[in-house]
Amino acid sequence: MPEAVGVIQTLGFPAVLAAADAMVKAARVTIVYYDIAESGNQVVAVRGTTSEVRPSVEAGIEAANKTVGGEVITYYIVPNPPDNVVSVLPIEYTEKVERFR
Known part of the structure; x- marks a missing residue:
């Protein structure tokens, strides 16, 4: 099953x-x-199925915006990134995160 990518960029660490x-x-x-x-912005990216990434990003946006002084700068969901994008950008499952899949 194809894996999606969800990215949120926030202003400040507490929001991310x-x-x-x-x-x-x-x-x-x-x-x-x-x-x-x-400029002090923070970025977090998650992977999973599209049906899981969409509600995940929505929850992340809501939580970041509720944080005092927090602000979502931008966000994006890529439903099925091609292999060349996954191999070039830092969105692969690494050994460090593999146990959390």
Whole structure:
């Protein structure tokens, strides 16, 4: 079954922490990427089936926006990324996250 990718970019760490927490609690997804973007923005990405990633991202957006001072800058869901995108961008399942799948 194809794996989707969901990404949320927030302003500040508390908002991305709230988003990541809500995302993994709302659906069967795995966090595959986290990093600091420019200007203090934070990015978190999850993988799972499309039917799981959509509610996960929605829950993450809601949680981030409820965080004091938190703000969702942008978000995006890719339903079925091609292999060349997965191999180039840091959204693969790594050994570090494999046990959480």
